[in-house]
Amino acid sequence: MAQTHDVLIIGGGLVGASLALALDRAGVAATLVDAAPPAAMPAVFDQRNLSFADATVNALTALGVMQRLRAPAGAIRRIHASRNGDFGRVLLDAADYGRDSFGQVVVARDFGAALESRLAELPRVVRLRPARFLGFGDLADGLREVRVGGGDGERILRARLVVAADGTDSAVRNALGIAVGRHDYRQRLFVARLRTQRAPDGIAYERLGDDGPTALLPRGDGAWGLVHGVAEAEADRVAGLADRDFMLRVQDAFGWRAGRFLEVGERSPYPALRVVAQQTTAQRAVLVGNAAQTLHPIGAQGFNLGLRDALTLAELIAGADDPGADALLEAHAARRHEDRTRTLAFSDGMARVTASRVPLMRPLRGLGLAALDRVPSLQALLAGGAMGYRGDVPALCRRGAA
Ligand SMILES: Cc1cc2nc3c(=O)[nH]c(=O)nc-3n(C[C@H](O)[C@H](O)[C@H](O)COP(=O)(O)OP(=O)(O)OC[C@H]3O[C@@H](n4cnc5c(N)ncnc54)[C@H](O)[C@@H]3O)c2cc1C
Secondary structure (H helix, E strand, O other): OOEEEEEEEEOOOHHHHHHHHHHHHOOOOEEEEOOOOOOOOOOOOOOOEEEEEHHHHHHHHHOOOHHHOOOOOEEEOEEEEEEOOOOOEEEEEHHHHOOOOOEEEEEHHHHHHHHHHHHOOOOOOEEEOOEEEEEEEEEEOOEEEEEEEEOOEEEEEEEEEEEEOOOOOOHHHHHOOOOEEEEEEEEEEEEEEEEEOOOOOOEEEEEEEOOEEEEEEEOOOOOEEEEEEEEHHHHHHHHOOOHHHHHHHHHHHHOOOOOOEEEEOOOEEEEEEEEEEOOOEEOOEEEOHHHOEEOOHHHOOHHHHHHHHHHHHHHHHHOOOOOOOHHHHHHHHHHHHHHHHHHHHHHHHHHHHHHOOOOOHHHHHHHHHHHHHHOHHHHHHHHHHHOOOOOOOOHHHOOOOO
């Protein structure tokens, strides 16, 4: 006899696990399915540095996650954006917006451990792992059948709502037959921990270059979180560089604002992709997080946006009789539209500016940054996005939601 679940979340990564917490807080029992076994965190909880927007920090505090971080988070009090070889730069200060910080830098591995520790406290959340989504069965009587395979073979689950939180290559999205728009920016991003002469002091630096961004994020452990983008054609060569030569290369791209680069940790490479689902709902199914949209990491928006997908869904389900009703799913798509569209356009625009080698673009880009630094209304728009306040903001994102 197949088990029946109200809300079946496929994917216990950053967004899926956060959704389970938000549903639990709303009194809704969720079942969280992940391909990774209980003893191993999903691979996505790795050494990447995540900038949590202010709205995200508020929500994760209300959900009891920020309090469980073992390593201190690094506050982003100012954002400094400039372009290699161009005139102009932007400096945004959180104090100008009445805030202590735009957000916090957290290492994904630490975030995973904090989520896990919080989930372990909630008896209502059911975990199925290792359990891999294999496909759908029947769709009848207000229930969708799901086939999963795991340690004890294949089994069938039934759910009133299936949530696809299974990441960029979402098998759930494919099984639903939802098409995607895909763009490969032909860049590889190297992420590493970096120590420099000057320790972080609350400034996040984003240096835009022809082949990708170089960002230094102020971690809470006295080191920087480095992201260095290189053209795909050069990526293997850069991966093979000795640490010293890698640091020389990055210092050349970034400059001296953080002093001399002293020591770099292990480098992890990531592709830079945009994968956008053409629709985010189907009958008794909804896509959230990277399954719905994967963005270039340059704007540090992917998880922040995905969390807002999840929180909006939890809000709608909290007050509903049927979590998979067509009207609820339509309301979700409608409420997410503005934030999704604007955040996608922002991240894509930033990514394309860094990738363009057209000489005529240079003065325009420089002017853009210089102008932005002088026009408070434009800055406020940028800062609002950086803090995660776009569109119809979920209640948990507001200050004091806890
Ligand atoms: C270098 C880098 C830096 C980034 N920096 C930031 C940042 O600063 N700020 C920000 O907001 N975002 C950032 N992001 C984006 C962020 O990492 C993603 O948006 C986020 O991981 C998406 O979470 P998700 O839960 O949707 O998907 P994922 O985190 O990919 O999780 C998917 C989960 O689904 C599981 N799964 C997959 N297939 C199946 C299956 N068939 N059955 C069962 N389970 C399955 C996986 O095990 C995994 O646990 C960055 C990304 C990169 C690459």
